[in-house]
Amino acid sequence: MNQLLRLSLALYRRLLISYPADLRRDFGSDMLEAFADDLWTARGIGGVLRVWRTTLREVIAIAIPAWLEIPTVAVPLLSAAIVAASQSPLVVMAAHRQILTGNPILADAMIAVGIESAIAAMTSFVAIYRWKRAGLITLRIS
Amino acid sequence: MEKSTPLQPAAFLVLLALSAGDRHGYGIRQDVRKLDPDFELGPATLYTTIQRLLDAGWIDEVSGPESGERRRRYYRISRAGDAALQAELRRMEAMVRKSKSMRLRRAQATS
Numbered sequence A: 001m002n003q004l005l006r007l008s009l010a011l012y013r014r015l016l017i018s019y020p021a022d023l024r025r026d027f028g029s030d031m032l033e034a035f036a037d038d039l040w041t042a043r044g045i046g047g048v049l050r051v052w053r054t055t056l057r058e059v060i061a062i063a064i065p066a067w068l069e070i071p072t073v074a075v076p077l078l079s080a081a082i083v084a085a086s087q088s089p090l091v092v093m094a095a096h097r098q099i100l101t102g103n104p105i106l107a108d109a110m111i112a113v114g115i116e117s118a119i120a121a122m123t124s125f126v127a128i129y130r131w132k133r134a135g136l137i138t139l140r141i142s
Numbered sequence B: 001m002e003k004s005t006p007l008q009p010a011a012f013l014v015l016l017a018l019s020a021g022d023r024h025g026y027g028i029r030q031d032v033r034k035l036d037p038d039f040e041l042g043p044a045t046l047y048t049t050i051q052r053l054l055d056a057g058w059i060d061e062v063s064g065p066e067s068g069e070r071r072r073r074y075y076r077i078s079r080a081g082d083a084a085l086q087a088e089l090r091r092m093e094a095m096v097r098k099s100k101s102m103r104l105r106r107a108q109a110t111s
Helices: A002-018 A021-041 A044-068 A071-099 A106-133 B007-018 B025-035 B043-056 B081-108
Strands: B061-063 B075-078
Touching: A002 A021, A002 A044, A021 A044, A021 B025, A021 B043, A021 B075, A021 B081, A044 A071, A071 A106, B007 B025, B007 B043, B007 B061, B007 B075, B007 B081, B025 B043, B043 B061, B043 B075, B043 B081
Parallel strands: none
Antiparallel strands: B061 B075
């Protein structure tokens, strides 16, 4: 059990990096202490799992939205999503053809869409990063 | 944070806990657990809320008693924070009154 608590604490310390920098700077040690308090008062493995459930909910509700406010993350994700959405009719057609003919082309279509999305994400990331470094844009989404 | 808009549940509970006196983070969480045992106030929710309330000037950081190996940070509700809390409590009371009178009217209409 002690090992599980130590592992949980080490994981949470790593997980803190997913929270906004100002929150980490001002309250990182307090958050770690509060998490440790939760762990020590948790009863059994079920209690530890409940602590982690709360923690994961917080990551989804607080950390991920904060990341999505960062343009170097938001813009590439958006680009990838647009490409994936625009190519989705092809995936549907591939699935339909696979059902009709038995020709296994769905996986190929999905891989192709994945590659296109990744290229779109990487391209927009490099563009945003370079523009930011050149001082051509001020990164702020609000 | 606008005074006229409803408070976020976490902000409301933190302000309510601090209305009883200065608290550190752990004390706030203990009070919130007593006020609403079903509300999950995890570390990130608590300190994000504290950060927002500090930024809004609704709570202040105050020096607490020095005890133990690490000095905990204490928080105190400010006058603006207390006004916001009272406004929220009045809003909630008005909602309860209205919902009770609506239920009463419906019960009278069906009987």
